[in-house]
Amino acid sequence: MATLKDVAKFAGVSIATASQALNGKSVNEKTRQRVLECADMLHYVPNKGGQSLITGKSNTILLVIINSAKHANLIRENTFFYSYIMGVLSEAQQHNYNFHLEVKNWEDPDLLDFFRVKCRDKSSDGMIILPQYIKNYDFLQYFEDFPYVILNPCLEDPKINYVSVEHSYGGYIVADLFIKKGYKNIGVIHGPDDHYDAECRRNGFINQLLKNNIIIPQSAQYYSDFTIKSGYTGTRKILLKHPEIEAIFCCNDFVAAGAMQYITESGLKIPDDIAIVGYDNIDIAKAITPALTTIDARLEEVGGVLARILFRQILDNESSIHSFIRPELIKRKSI
């Protein structure tokens, strides 16, 4: 495999000149052409390791998804991560950066070590962290000057870099929609109680109802694990006890799909008998019948924003960057 040395020798110049010619530094135009020709002829491609060693840059960004082992399937089955990934990836490609992906568990005994290493081994220039099921942020101790950004951290410390999707606002929108529609008998299927984003949705939703003097009894609330199945069983549980229910807010679109399966099987009509609202707006929301009214968590956009914030740190040396994104209602046919 040809190296810069070979190219230089072939072109009859020094290594330094060859390097400069290839990197657009000032050299005589005639020699530049000669070097470029030789590089081409020898199929020269710069060695990334060599470049990285001297520049200290890898031209790579790293996306880390941290999951809870208790909910292992969340990552594999919940394709909304795919949207984040595409958002980040496309931004990375626009910056001519490589994209590196890792999935870790909070329970991994080497989790802290993972971060320690990744912040120091120069394999990436910055890190985007998607923490599911918050445990703690001990790992931040290793970051020092290493660029990073966290999605929806549960502590909004002004010093850390983060993007916050205002899920409590998302919950608020749904509550407001229910109120406007005049629903009084309402059910809700929450996310897992240790899932921060789900907690925000829950609070936004419940509080707005409270303000309008609507209280949902505990027996009309169910804590799901975000899966279709738990949406199904949750809905059954609620409806058996509360046949009067007119509308159900589901913490995500999978749960909504499960809810709709149960409701349809029971011979009830959506939205006439029971209205359903989901959350996230993943592809499933468009696929099911009737098409699901849901809250668009703007997943791909969030991925892009995360990446851009990271690049502001990497390229412009900014710090303490925060960004807030409001989810929005997507009206379809289920309410």
Next chain:
Amino acid sequence: MATLKDVAKFAGVSIATASQALNGKSVNEKTRQRVLECADMLHYVPNKGGQSLITGKSNTILLVIINSAKHANLIRENTFFYSYIMGVLSEAQQHNYNFHLEVKNWEDPDLLDFFRVKCRDKSSDGMIILPQYIKNYDFLQYFEDFPYVILNPCLEDPKINYVSVEHSYGGYIVADLFIKKGYKNIGVIHGPDDHYDAECRRNGFINQLLKNNIIIPQSAQYYSDFTIKSGYTGTRKILLKHPEIEAIFCCNDFVAAGAMQYITESGLKIPDDIAIVGYDNIDIAKAITPALTTIDARLEEVGGVLARILFRQILDNESSIHSFIRPELIKRKSI
């Protein structure tokens, strides 16, 4: 940031000894302990660039999805890629390898160059290629000894490394199922005509029907672009002309979802009035009502197999590896 030199100095040994101590080579156990302690104390982490430069390895594998610009949304919206990704990623992590992802288009003017560079810049040790909408395999010219594996190449050249999912068999299964159920009036919504996998399904399906003297008129066949929408319009087009149709084979689960939307809206019952079979077995298949009978393309498993074949090249220096995977029927409620 501490380097090996620092660790060595601190421990009072040479750089060589420090390196050997850290890499489990034979050194006196007492000095090893000393070196490890110092490394720890200084927060030492080996620099990847330096390592890669000398070893020629990056401990990284690269997954490249090649799409057609004409069908740009396929990648972003069709989350079955997510399953491939998870399959590859988890295998990579088990080998302690990093995972890089790229999405390219056949139309990218720099596509060839991309491969030329990636095969030579030492940023990865091998490449998995998922070509959608086959154009050609010119890029293989750059691979020489660079480890790679292709999913479903349209040319099954014994010299190249590939995994072949027998989609024609998948098509065959569905045809057989329809025949066993006694359906005579059958509709089919194909994938795009320039999509190789879709072509295989089509042929397997059509041929098996032919063998049983069933011919589907052109007006009961529709070429979709794999989206929900085209499933919807395709189904409408077919059913308006052929109200007698009893079953429809959809080229993927999105299309099946669209088909089901139209059918349900028309007041028809699935599967009583019309049976539907999808393809892929992505999450949507479980989410829609009734749950979709479909062909499991074993996406995550395929990702794992691809990665393992790549590692056989990287680690064991094997070559010309082929693997064949049979899709299988998943019976649910739509037939």
Next chain:
DNA sequence: TATTAAATCTAAAACGTTTTAGATAATTTC
């Protein structure tokens, strides 16, 4: 033409590892 300024090039250092061949020290063997 001599002097100065600008353009062009290069030698050498540096980045942080791993590995090899050999030096030194410790241990075993007879």
Next chain:
DNA sequence: GAAATTATCTAAAACGTTTTAGATTTAATA
């Protein structure tokens, strides 16, 4: 106790770049 063996260590080279400071050549000025 000397010779042979083994264990332990190190100096130096190598990997392939980029960058810096200065050397050389060329062009511009007076």
